[in-house]
Amino acid sequence: MTQNASAPQPLKIAVLGAGTVGTDVIRLLGQHPKDFAHRAGAPLEIIGIGVRDSSKDRGPHVDRSLIRDDLEALVEEADIVVEVMGGQEPARSLILHALENGASVITANKALLATDGPALYEAADRHGVDISFEAAVAGAIPLIRPLRDSLAGDRIERVLGIVNGTTNYILDAMTRTGQSFDDALADAQRLGYAEADPTADVEGQDAAAKASILASLAFHSRVHLDDVFLEGITRISSDDVAAAERLGRVIKLLSVVERVTGEDGSEAISARVYPVMLPNAHPLASVGEAFNAVFVEAEAAGELMFYGQGAGGAPTASAVLGDLVSVARNRVFGGKEPDESFYAKLPTAGLDALSNPFYLALTVVDRPGVLADVAGILSENGISISTIHQEGATDPEGSDASAHIGIVTHTAGEKDMQTALEQLRSRDTVTSVDSLVRVEGE
Amino acid sequence: MTQNASAPQPLKIAVLGAGTVGTDVIRLLGQHPKDFAHRAGAPLEIIGIGVRDSSKDRGPHVDRSLIRDDLEALVEEADIVVEVMGGQEPARSLILHALENGASVITANKALLATDGPALYEAADRHGVDISFEAAVAGAIPLIRPLRDSLAGDRIERVLGIVNGTTNYILDAMTRTGQSFDDALADAQRLGYAEADPTADVEGQDAAAKASILASLAFHSRVHLDDVFLEGITRISSDDVAAAERLGRVIKLLSVVERVTGEDGSEAISARVYPVMLPNAHPLASVGEAFNAVFVEAEAAGELMFYGQGAGGAPTASAVLGDLVSVARNRVFGGKEPDESFYAKLPTAGLDALSNPFYLALTVVDRPGVLADVAGILSENGISISTIHQEGATDPEGSDASAHIGIVTHTAGEKDMQTALEQLRSRDTVTSVDSLVRVEGE
Numbered sequence: 064m065t066q067n068a069s070a071p072q073p074l075k076i077a078v079l080g081a082g083t084v085g086t087d088v089i090r091l092l093g094q095h096p097k098d099f100a101h102r103a104g105a106p107l108e109i110i111g112i113g114v115r116d117s118s119k120d121r122g123p124h125v126d127r128s129l130i131r132d133d134l135e136a137l138v139e140e141a142d143i144v145v146e147v148m149g150g151q152e153p154a155r156s157l158i159l160h161a162l163e164n165g166a167s168v169i170t171a172n173k174a175l176l177a178t179d180g181p182a183l184y185e186a187a188d189r190h191g192v193d194i195s196f197e198a199a200v201a202g203a204i205p206l207i208r209p210l211r212d213s214l215a216g217d218r219i220e221r222v223l224g225i226v227n228g229t230t231n232y233i234l235d236a237m238t239r240t241g242q243s244f245d246d247a248l249a250d251a252q253r254l255g256y257a258e259a260d261p262t263a264d265v266e267g268q269d270a271a272a273k274a275s276i277l278a279s280l281a282f283h284s285r286v287h288l289d290d291v292f293l294e295g296i297t298r299i300s301s302d303d304v305a306a307a308e309r310l311g312r313v314i315k316l317l318s319v320v321e322r323v324t325g326e327d328g329s330e331a332i333s334a335r336v337y338p339v340m341l342p343n344a345h346p347l348a349s350v351g352e353a354f355n356a357v358f359v360e361a362e363a364a365g366e367l368m369f370y371g372q373g374a375g376g377a378p379t380a381s382a383v384l385g386d387l388v389s390v391a392r393n394r395v396f397g398g399k400e401p402d403e404s405f406y407a408k409l410p411t412a413g414l415d416a417l418s419n420p421f422y423l424a425l426t427v428v429d430r431p432g433v434l435a436d437v438a439g440i441l442s443e444n445g446i447s448i449s450t451i452h453q454e455g456a457t458d459p460e461g462s463d464a465s466a467h468i469g470i471v472t473h474t475a476g477e478k479d480m481q482t483a484l485e486q487l488r489s490r491d492t493v494t495s496v497d498s499l500v501r502v503e504g505e
Numbered sequence: 506m507t508q509n510a511s512a513p514q515p516l517k518i519a520v521l522g523a524g525t526v527g528t529d530v531i532r533l534l535g536q537h538p539k540d541f542a543h544r545a546g547a548p549l550e551i552i553g554i555g556v557r558d559s560s561k562d563r564g565p566h567v568d569r570s571l572i573r574d575d576l577e578a579l580v581e582e583a584d585i586v587v588e589v590m591g592g593q594e595p596a597r598s599l600i601l602h603a604l605e606n607g608a609s610v611i612t613a614n615k616a617l618l619a620t621d622g623p624a625l626y627e628a629a630d631r632h633g634v635d636i637s638f639e640a641a642v643a644g645a646i647p648l649i650r651p652l653r654d655s656l657a658g659d660r661i662e663r664v665l666g667i668v669n670g671t672t673n674y675i676l677d678a679m680t681r682t683g684q685s686f687d688d689a690l691a692d693a694q695r696l697g698y699a700e701a702d703p704t705a706d707v708e709g710q711d712a713a714a715k716a717s718i719l720a721s722l723a724f725h726s727r728v729h730l731d732d733v734f735l736e737g738i739t740r741i742s743s744d745d746v747a748a749a750e751r752l753g754r755v756i757k758l759l760s761v762v763e764r765v766t767g768e769d770g771s772e773a774i775s776a777r778v779y780p781v782m783l784p785n786a787h788p789l790a791s792v793g794e795a796f797n798a799v800f801v802e803a804e805a806a807g808e809l810m811f812y813g814q815g816a817g818g819a820p821t822a823s824a825v826l827g828d829l830v831s832v833a834r835n836r837v838f839g840g841k842e843p844d845e846s847f848y849a850k851l852p853t854a855g856l857d858a859l860s861n862p863f864y865l866a867l868t869v870v871d872r873p874g875v876l877a878d879v880a881g882i883l884s885e886n887g888i889s890i891s892t893i894h895q896e897g898a899t900d901p902e903g904s905d906a907s908a909h910i911g912i913v914t915h916t917a918g919e920k921d922m923q924t925a926l927e928q929l930r931s932r933d934t935v936t937s938v939d940s941l942v943r944v945e946g947e
Contacts, residue, residue: 209651215826283544370811
């Protein structure tokens, strides 16, 4: 045991950002300082807390004398920089500045990693320091280390993640109460589960950033945010939720990253975020409220699931502090976290490369032959129907009565389904295509 | 990126044991050698496969020319030794010999770690090499690294684990089919989920070994197998399983390791293995068949769960190979896994320090006043009743008729319950105390 070597120098920690996460990082570091010193091999001393507005009150855990707004100078004095301010700039420049000055960096900034990850990893490598980001995906849930280290001897085939708590909370509420999306969103905002501007969550951008990070790690390649197909949950209706229930399923917003093999045997990565219908028996189906969970399919390990709180001050701080101990140990004992691994350099595949079952909801004119017409269009595109459900104002007298049709298809190509949708929309018997939701987890 | 530095020397790997796990380690290493070379920073070359019986056929994946029975000499030639032979000796001596010769070691040997872990960790530390053991607990599920590294910045309060697949399979079968323990065990043996001699599984010894490893990691202390309280599942009857169902619960064999705080504020570790009744809504309740899952409660992270396959060749090999890549990287790039952390040196607490609700089943003489008598004895020992259920041959005429009583208590001390049991057993109105099962996860 070398952990108690004679009076090691304290490591100088700069915390950038004193919001919910930053405040909890500071509080927890102050609560059990001896534990941290033992685990890291040296005391961890906060030398400054960098904020943009130094006049704002930060609560009882933040020592006001440590508050600074000269962020660049603060970074230069630190051994380790904890970046929990979020956003692109000045976070990006400050992280690069820290790495160039030989400091190690811990960040929870998924949006930045999804666009600028490789530049940051390269800078860390060039200067022989660490950049760690366990908190960037699925909050408190240990995920980055398990994917990168524990499964390093395995071959990951697919990762399905509920990695956005806001949308899971909204979809769970819609499922439990039958609420509309708008009502569930309003409730989530009132309860603090959704922000005033919920766009990044409900349109799937936050989940897509996490998908790009997961895909890069799982497949030893670089996957940029722009390579992730993206569809949010704003168009999910209470009718869709009810249809899922009828089918023994539940709607979840999933980040899916997957190894796909082309007909010529070449491999590529598919990374996508969209709402799916999952069977009730799937382990991810029962993940309720704002919880996160990530389901991994690996060649040797088989199916694994990681479950926990994906957001919130203390859970995110737990992940940040886990990284902090590892990174601090490396500075004390001379190790280094693994570099970015992207040797596989797999390309990304578009949605067209994929096939899966679909749920399709249509409003049609209620007239004899319409169903046959719809089935015919699907069939012409090589899409076969698994189940069909019709309801609505079936009025044999009225010529303008409309009916609602819900169809679950067998596995079909994305491209074929898009062609079929175009043809369906062009028919005057089809009033509207109301929903298209992928079916996963068969 | 330094992963592709010019033609690094291959690392020499010795595999000790060519059973189910060993064979899969060898097969998987041979399947994607380039992936391993990239991830580890050098090719991984198996220089020998050590077995006790070199005449036995090991299947198509094991190169017969690598089979050796001079285990000590083999270990001396290796950079990394993978010990998957199991048992105490010669595994213990070979691991020590490897560490003394400067080799790093990966082991899946929970029984050995639970008794001799500290001696092995100390030897690794003394010789500046790694000993890793992700595969020793919960097979493929990344757990050791998450507890040791990811949660290093948190304070773990409690770990509840289903870490023995055989007993989970048996209890799950009893729950699904109403089978007796003996029938479910016989089925499990026929299907390969239980060994011919199932003692180590059904008596809880395997789960206790894992509890000692989990407790040591979670609480930065040393917990020996002998410090783990142990009760198996052989006395669980189909009546108990039915009672649990009636109560909205399910019976699971849990390894529980927990931080307990005495009245004077002093801390200790409770480590125990016993069957418990869990509410159906608890995340561990739905873990079926031979799957494993570990539920962690931490101060900042809150509730986490890790789920996956706990045994089997390929899943266990996945964990071994994850360790192998990390340990190999350390040899190539000069890092080191964290040493054993036992700075907290917490003592272990006996069962007497604990309180929880109990389920208690009694057979009593069906006579007026008996129920009042039973309730009186519990009450005298400070135990209050939450629910009570009576059934059986209630025959108002017959003086020898007996009734079955099932009682769920409120939280009660273990010591008080033992005293109450003794008193109950001494009454001539109490024919037998049939069951005592702890209730967890309220």
